[in-house]
Amino acid sequence: MKISSVARINFSVVSLCVAAIVFSASIGLIPDERLLTSINRAKLCGSVATNISYLINRHDVRQAGQQMQSFAGQNDDLISIGLRRTNGDYAAQIGNHQDLWTTAIRQKSDGCYTVPIQTEMGQWGKLEIQFQPVYVGKDRILSGSLWSLLGVVVVLVGTACWLQLRRILKYLDPGKSVPSRVRQALDNFAEGVVIVDKEDCIVLVNQKFARDVGREQSALMGTRLWDIPWQSSEISPSEGHEGSIGTARGTRMQLLDDHGQVLTIFSVNSSPVLDDAGAYQGVMMAFTDVTPLERNRAALLDTLEDLSQSKKAITEQNEKLTYLATRDPLTSCINRRTFFEQFENHWQTTIASGTPLCAMMVDIDFFKSINDTYGHSMGDKVLSETGRLLLETTSETDVVCRYGGEEFAILMPGLNLDAAEAVAEKIRVGLSEMQFPEFTITASLGVSGASLGGTDPQDMLDQADKCLYVAKRNGRNQVIRFDTVPADLIVDESKISREKPAEASCAGPxxxxxxxxxxxxxxxxxxxxxxxxxxxxxxxxxxxxxxxxxxxxxxxxxxxxxxxxxxxxxxxxxxxxxxxxxxxxxxxxxxxxxxxxxxxxxxxxxxxxxxxxxxxxxxxxxxxxxxxxxxxxxxxxxxxxxxxxxxxxxxxxxxxxxxxxxxxxxxxxxxxxxxxxxxxxxxxxxxxxxxxxxxxxPVASYSPNYADEVMLNIGEQVERLVNAADSGDGKTFVTLAERLRQTAEHSQVPELAAAATHAIEVTSEDATLELLVSEAFELLNACRAMRNSFTGETIVPPEISExxxxxxxxxxxxx
Structure with missing residues (x-):
């Protein structure tokens, strides 16, 4: 806010008068009525105490109390009065003195007076008198009469100075202080020139500036520079106090019309005007019309903005293309290729820093039945809703992938096994609570972690896949952790294999x-x-x-x-x-x-x-x-x-x-x-x-003359027979044993034929797994003995318990 010269001068005069009165009061030139009141109260208390002492010497305490009552009635500013013996007991008191006196003493009130009561026997007690304090409120600093005096001085002196100064300054013409030759030189400048004083009032302006702003020179003289409609982000009227403009180079100021539209753009250079003592007196400003240049600059900025928008659009398009290239369009989960790329990065980070890393496999139970019964469109809806739930349940740092078909894989960096299991259980519950028009779904989930001994990302995923197999084998709709899976578990990989295409396993043959x-x-x-x-x-x-x-x-x-x-x-x-x-x-x-x-x-x-x-x-x-x-x-x-x-x-x-x-x-x-x-x-x-x-x-019962074809044929049959026994398939076991017996008899291998015959006799299509395993071992022993005989070795299996x-x-x- 700009303060005018009249206001500042008026304030200075009034402040000087107030300071003079306060100083006179402080050195005693003006009496302090508060001090006089305190002195008079002390004298009055002494007089009352003398009268009370006379009555106490006559042992007339009652009369003393009446004297105190009379005294209290004659003084309106008296609060309470009490007569206290030396033992602390009050002989008489007026106005609940005991409580009021204690509070006043604690607050150090200036209205408390104490006068001793003397008798012929010595000090009898003391008279306690409490008046209204005089140093309180506004009277704490100055007395009430002095405040009234200051108020009168401020009003009268301030009003008189304001009126007089306005009349005096009205007839002063600051332009007369500038020589005519200086004004002529300024008119010859190609730029608009303005000189303003400390108040930002124009004291000199050349013809070029007047033409640029569309006003007469005489009309501009004495007006404030900021009365002209300017717009600038570099300088504003609020900064137009002394020294605010100072030295400036290339400052942009825009001249506006009555509707707020830009008419002209100026480049402003300014320099302070100093007197002989170096004191700041104003500012000289040069206004250069740069409207064509600025318009060209604005057009260039618009072009750059268009280029920026085009670049942004291209970037957004590339991001969309990247999203489409890395995402499954049905579920919005990342695809398998991107999943393994990110898995490899997280795996390397875990190896280097030791941070936790867990993986989860999710498989929708009986998904093929959903497709067969309700159609592939409903199956797609199930997959879409499953992907949505997985993305909502996992955190932003987790990686959710549609692994293939109805299978999903989730990578959870930074989570230990317990936290990953909790997430898996939350997903399982969420999937089971999903409602579809005619059915509900469940899922089996397997969880593994980098801390469980996986050698690489695929190995860790295989661990989670093994957990998935256990979950399905145990009834589905459950979460299995790898550290709870028996180490000796055999997984039928032919049913649930999810290994990369480039890798192979022992599944199948x-x-x-x-x-x-x-x-x-x-x-x-x-x-x-x-x-x-x-x-x-x-x-x-x-x-x-x-x-x-x-x-x-x-x-x-x-x-x-x-x-x-x-x-x-x-x-x-x-x-x-x-x-x-x-x-x-x-x-x-x-x-x-x-x-x-x-x-x-x-x-x-x-x-x-x-x-x-x-x-x-x-x-x-x-x-x-x-x-x-x-x-x-x-x-x-x-x-x-x-x-x-x-x-x-x-x-x-x-x-x-x-x-x-x-x-x-x-x-x-x-x-x-x-x-x-x-x-x-x-x-x-x-x-x-x-x-x-x-x-x-020693081997004495086997002939060393079996042909290679015989050995190869028998070996292949025993291989298939072992697989049948291992899977508990009694029917296939009996069939293969019969074929092995025929081969052994045809090839004249009686010992092997006898072992095969025994296996056929003791087993059946409904034979127990224990019996099949036992007979398979007997056939293996017989075949092994025959092979050793063929190679001339002397090792035969002894009779051992199966x-x-x-x-x-x-x-x-x-x-």
């Missing part, structure tokens, strides 16, 4: 016996000793595996043992067939055969279970977690632990060109000595029991 035979023949051709070693190790491994595994897994372990040295086909003959001990460099080359063997098996059979047995069979049971050995203990596949023991035992008891095999007892002692560090201690004891039961017995169903409630996977 098992390991072809013909392919195993072909690879073993190639290895035996290179090195007959290695082939014989593989045959013996497979027999040991199969006998031990029968104690704890299902027939199907025993078959996989046996095939893994047969092919565990297949990588030696890539070892040079000079090293592989060397009669003496190998050098350190030769051992390094020899150790490469494990990696070569794993690659051969992986590409030949696409069976992670078989590959894992060979890959991990050199891992130490009590090893430490490191780059060379990422798992240990029971995390090593059980098939690999079995192979480790069988391979080590045969290596110790077999003869080599450069050494003789150690005695069986010493080999057993060596196994036990390294149990818990190199070998699984439980499996070692089982293996020792098998060996001590008489594993090395495992009961109690021992294999859910067959342990050899992984």
């Amino acid at each position: 098992t390991i072809p016996y013909a392919a195993v035979t072909a690879l073993l023949s190639a290895l035996s051709y290179r090195d007959h000793q290695t082939g014989s070693h593989s045959m013996r190790v497979s027999s040991y491994a199969a006998l031990l595996a029968q104690r704890i595994l299902s027939p199907k897994d025993v078959y996989v372990v046996e095939m893994g043992a047969l092919l565990h040295d297949i990588g030696k086909v890539g070892v040079p003959d000079s090293i592989l067939l060397k009669p003496g001990p190998l050098t350190e460099e030769e051992w390094k080359l020899m150790e490469r055969h494990d990696r070569i063997g794993v690659e051969i098996l992986n590409k030949s059979f696409k069976c992670p279970q078989l590959t894992g047995i060979v890959k991990y069979h050199h891992y130490r049971y009590g090893g430490i977690k490191c780059k060379a050995q990422e798992v240990w203990g029971t995390d090593i596949p059980v098939g690999a632990r079995i192979l480790t023991i069988s391979d080590a035992f045969d290596a110790m008891v077999s003869n080599r060109p450069y050494r003789k095999g150690m005695p069986q007892a010493d080999a057993i002692q060596e196994l036990r000595r390294h149990a818990g560090t190199q070998f699984d201690p439980d499996l070692v004891e089982m293996f020792v029991q098998i060996i001590e039961s008489g594993i090395h017995e 495992p009961s169903l109690a021992a294999i409630p859910a067959p342990v996977s050899a992984q």
Whole structure:
């Protein structure tokens, strides 16, 4: 707000007068009526106390009280009065004195007076008198009369000065202070020139400025600069006080018409005007018309804005295209390709920082029935609503994917297993509460986390998928965590496989016996000793595996043992067939055969279970977690632990060109000595029991002249028979056993024919799983003995007790 010169001068004069009166009062030139009142009250209290003392000397307390009553009635400003003895008791009091006096003393009131009462015997007590305080309210600073005086001075002096100053300043012409030659020089300028004083009033203006604003020079003189309709974002009237404009370069000011439209745009340069003492007196301003330039600039800005809008539109279009390329159009969830890209990024972050990461698989129960019964349009609606619920239930950091068909996958970074399970349960309940016109839905959910040992994103997703399988097998409409799933659970991957297309599993057909035979023949051709070693190790491994595994897994372990040295086909003959001990460099080359063997098996059979047995069979049971050995203990596949023991035992008891095999007892002692560090201690004891039961017995009953075709045919039939027993299919088992019996009789293998006949006689289409497993083991033993006879080995299976169903409630996977 702008304050005029008249107001400022008037305020200064009035303030000076008020200050003079207050100063005079403070030094005593003007009497203070409050002080006089206090002095008079003190004298009055002394007089009253003298009269009261006279009455007290006469022992006339009653008369003293009447005297106090009379005194109180004569003084309107008296509040209370009391006569107190030296012991503190009041002899008389007027006006509830005791309570009022205590409060006044606490508040340090200036109206309290105390006068001692003297008698001939000494001090009798004291007289307490309380008046209205004089230093209170506005009288605390100045007395009431002084306030009245100040009010009169302010009104009278202020009014007189205001009227007089307005008359005086009205006749002053600031333009006369500027010489005429200066005004003429300013008129010759091409720019509009204005000089304003401290009040922003125009004291000088040239003709160019007057023409630009459309006014006469004389009309502009004495008016405020801001009375002209300006618009500026850089300077405004509120800033027009002394020194506010100062020095400016290129400041933009717009001249407006009566309707607020811009007429002219000026570039303003300003500089302060100072007197001889350097004091600020005003501002000289130069106005340059830049309207054409600004209009061109505005047009350029409009063009840039159009370009910006076009860029924004392109960006938004690209975002839409990206959204369409990464989203499933039906459910608005991301597609599978984008899901795995983001999964990989989150996985790397978890590995680097250790933050929690969980994955969830969601499968709508009986979705095919919905499509078949209510049509695909209703199925699409179910999928759409399911996707909507998943997106609403999960957080913004979670990744929701339509994995395929009625399956969804959810990635939850930053959540531990408990929190992820809670989210899964919330989703399950939400889906079950969905209402469709003629039906409701449920879902099975599986949850896994990075902390549960997954080696990569696909492995972690497979864990959640395994949980999904368990949920469906247990009745559906439930949430299963991977840490609650038995480690020995076997999943039928052919029904619920969700692996990437590039990956394969052991689902579907098992390991072809013909392919195993072909690879073993190639290895035996290179090195007959290695082939014989593989045959013996497979027999040991199969006998031990029968104690704890299902027939199907025993078959996989046996095939893994047969092919565990297949990588030696890539070892040079000079090293592989060397009669003496190998050098350190030769051992390094020899150790490469494990990696070569794993690659051969992986590409030949696409069976992670078989590959894992060979890959991990050199891992130490009590090893430490490191780059060379990422798992240990029971995390090593059980098939690999079995192979480790069988391979080590045969290596110790077999003869080599450069050494003789150690005695069986010493080999057993060596196994036990390294149990818990190199070998699984439980499996070692089982293996020792098998060996001590008489594993090395001569073979006298089998002919060594069976043709390759016979061996291959029987091996393939036994392979299918084992699968039937493992799945509990009694009908198929009996059919395959009958076919095996016919093959054995035709090929003149009486021992195998007898075993097959016995299996047919004791089993039926409704045979129990325990009986099928037992008979499958008998046929495996007979077939294995025949194979060993064919290769000239001396290992036959002893009579051992077969495992009961109690021992294999859910067959342990050899992984």
